[in-house]
Amino acid sequence: MPASGLLEVIEMIEQKRVPTAEADAVATSERAPARRFLELLAARDFERLAASLASDAHARFLLPHGLEEYDGRDAIVARIRSWFGSASVFDLTSSTEDKVGMRNRISWRFSVVRDGSRQLIEQLVYLDLGPQGIERIDLLCSGFQAEPSVAAGPTQVFDAGDMGCADGLAQEFRRQMANVSIGGSLEVVVSDPAAKEDLPSLARLLGQRITSTEAHDDGRLTITVERQK
Incomplete structure (x- = not known):
């Protein structure tokens, strides 16, 4: 092929690609909110x-x-806060994002601890964007469901907050473990830096077994202790 013809082909390809790249950039900017x-x-x-x-x-x-409807940003977010605001553990475990025509489709799954109970919740959401922000939300919710590992065996949750050993954490841990049946587990959520180090040692000293530790994005740590005796 003559050089001039090759250049023409390259130019045609580039011209075809430019609109595609621009369209991709627009789509990305639309998904950003x-x-x-x-x-x-x-x-x-x-x-x-x-x-x-x-x-x-x-x-x-x-x-x-059933169906609930809300008007105004404050009312909408107040309802969302009522689901998640009080959770002592709130971890995003998976999410997806896509476009359906002009609508933005997002799904998410959270692992949460509420009132000492570890649960999962999944929601599918369609968002409509406008010049002033998100204008419409359509949400489908699974409801809070017990995590399979919790449903399958006797597991309890002790949210120690920022309690440390100087605040009676050791005594409270012993009391909580006494309420766990042998073979059952206690998930202890701690945020005190010293407690993160001291609690596993205390559990082993008491003859219990540490089965897992899980660090959370907010700095807290969940230590799962299995009662041996």
Whole structure:
């Protein structure tokens, strides 16, 4: 092929690629607010989550007990906060993101501890974006479900917060373990730096077995202790 012909082909290919690249960039920018919504939710930054919504946003939440509808960013985020705000552990375990026509589709699954119970929740959300932020939310919720490992065996959760050994953590740990049947497990959630080091040693000293440790993004640590005696 003559050099001029090759250059013409290259030029045609490049011309074809430019609109595709531009379209990809536009699609990415359109998805950014949706991705940001999930990031803020995972961080439980409810103030900025509300700011990402249009002031007159509308939401429909299809929950296990039925449909709920809310108008206005404050009412919408208040309902979301009621689900997740009090959880002592709140971990994003998986998520997906896609476009369906002009709508943004996001799904997420969180592993949470609420009222001492470890649970899973999955939600599928469609978002409509506008010039002032997210204008519409359609959400389908699984409800809070016991994690399979919890449902399969006797596991209890002790959220120690920032309690340390100087605050009576050792005594409370012994009391909590006494309520666990032999062969059962106690998940202890701690945030005190010293407790992270001292609690496993204490558990072993008492003849119990550490089966796992899990670090969380917020600096807390979950130590799972199996009662041996």
